[in-house]
Amino acid sequence: MAAAVHKLLHPHHPNGEPPPQSNEPPTSPQNRQDLASMEYAREEEKRILAHWEEHKRPLSPGQITEDASRKIVGHSSTVLRQEDFELIKTLGTGTFARVWLVRLTNPQDGDRNKVFALKILRKVDVIRLKQVEHVRNERNVLAAVAGHPFITTMVASFQDPDSLYMLLDYCPGGEVFSYLRRARRFNEPTSQFYAAEIVLILEFLHEKEGVAYRDLKPENILIDAEGHLKLVDFGFAKKVENRETYTLCGTPEYLAPEVIRNTGHGTAVDWWAFGILVYEFLVGQPPFWDQNPMKIYEQIVEGRVRFPSAMSPEARDLISGLCTVDTSKRLGNIKGGAGAVKAHPWFRHIDWEALYNRKIQGPIVPHLRGPADTRNFDEYEPEPEGREPYSQDMREKWEDCFKDF
Structure with a gap:
């Protein structure tokens, strides 16, 4: 196939x-053959596209x-x-x-x-x-x-x-952001499920492709028909491998301190944003927020996360490890990479292999009228x-x- x-x-x-440009007139037998061949290829590709999901x-x-x-x-x-x-x-x-x-x-x-x-x-x-x-x-x-x-x-x-x-x-499920706003916050098992799927995404991007995603936020995560996550919008993604890059990009509440300071950044920015995301899943809003973006940046660079008393000790420990200003001590960027995140006690109930193979039921399965249902989009x-x-x-x-x- x-x-x-x-x-x-x-x-x-x-x-x-591609085939070499022909000097033959448009109606020549050679050009008619080329056009017929291209048209056949086009129809055959459309046929394969129609059945790719099988x-x-x-x-x-x-x-x-x-x-x-x-x-x-x-x-x-x-x-x-x-x-x-x-x-x-x-x-x-x-x-x-x-x-x-x-x-x-x-x-x-x-x-x-x-x-x-x-x-x-x-x-x-x-x-x-x-x-x-x-x-x-x-x-x-x-x-x-x-x-x-x-x-x-x-x-x-x-x-x-x-x-x-x-x-x-x-x-067809639309943005995770919409579900989060409706629910106000996710319970711990729902947050763990979504967070674990994101860990598998970051592990692959960083350790197999050397790619920093650089725009992790609920608006860029969709839910598919089976209730699993799909990361979308790779406009800021960049293959950095072990180099540093200096482009200021991302969303204010999710920016890592090294991006704001413009000291050079790599894949560690995604682990910081992941910590912010887990916090937002559990609390309903990110830890650093102000109507003035400059105030947000000041809070981020200071790096003091305030936790609600209801948050579990394991969740606090995970977020604290991820939202560490010093990249050499940031969970996900230290020895063990994504493996150290997967081994954290907050994820102790996750079967990583079953999750990767989509064998675990998603916590939110969208109600759909059919494959072309668009009710979850504006x-x-x-x-x-x-x-x-x-x-x-x-x-x-x-x-x-x-x-x-």
């Missing part, structure tokens, strides 16, 4: 390069990193186009992207309920907002991690002259008209940056 997808990426060339299973960390070109997911397609998808409803918008619920156009019998999330990024907006590197990072990280049970699956990416596209699995304004075109000058300067798509 994966080999079939691999052949479809570049149907004319065995080593994965092969969906958690890949082991080794299988995910083994050979991206052999995975059924995460590939760059030269044949898909926007018109291959029917846009059903906007699921979310950002400053330079819009995410749609989509289905394949003209679906085969029985495929009408097979839906995806399609993230559309207009090239002109990506360039104008200086997001080229972030978008490239996002696409490449998602390709590398496709197949992880708790990370949004990028099924494929593609582009056209004006836009970039990432075809993702659809998580309504959005339609896209504005008359936007700036992607000019020839822009194309000549930037198009090479998007070749990975």
Whole structure:
């Protein structure tokens, strides 16, 4: 199956390069054959996309990193186009992207309920907002991690002259943030379940991929149809490995002290944010908050977490270890890495292998009318008209940056 997808990426060339440009006239037999071959490849890829979930299973960390070109997911397609998808409803918008619920156009019998999330990024907006590197990072990280049970699956990416596209699995449960606000706070078993799935995400990103996620917060965690988490929005993710980076990015309440001080940061920022997240799960709000972001930053750099009396000693100890200003003493960043977090007493009831393989029932399973149910997503304004075109000058300067798509 994966080999079939691999052949479809570049149907004319065995080593994965596009076919050479032909000087033949458009109506020549050679060009007609090329067009027919491309059209066949396009229809075959759509057929495989319609059935990719039948092969969906958690890949082991080794299988995910083994050979991206052999995975059924995460590939760059030269044949898909926007018109291959029917846009059903906007699921979310950002400053330079819009995410749609989509289905394949003209679906085969029985495929009408097979839906995806399609993230559309207009090239002109990506360039104008200086997001080229972030978008490239996002696409490449998602390709590398496709197949992880708790990370949004990028099924494929593609582009056209004006836009970039990432075809993702659809998580109909919506944001964890919404459930947290409705419940005010999660009880300890619910918090432990979600926190444990996030530990498995961070363990994989840091120790297998050398990637810092850098934007961990409830709004970036969705719940899928079975009640498991899916981490989304990898716009700030960056492969740092053992180096340090200096870009200020993230959400104020979740920023680590080293990001605020601009002293250089690595994957340890995610363990700090994870501590803030566990606190917010249990309490209902993050430990450092003020209407003035500068006051938030002062509290973070001071690093004094105040715990409510009802919080268990194990939870306090875990959060204190994670929210340690000194990165050399921060849990998750000390010897043992994620293993030290998994061994913490707060997680003593977690069966890590069963959890990774999605064999444990999620605490919140969304009530859905069907695979295309969008009740857990807000309504959005339609896209504005008359936007700036992607000019020839822009194309000549930037198009090479998007070749990975």
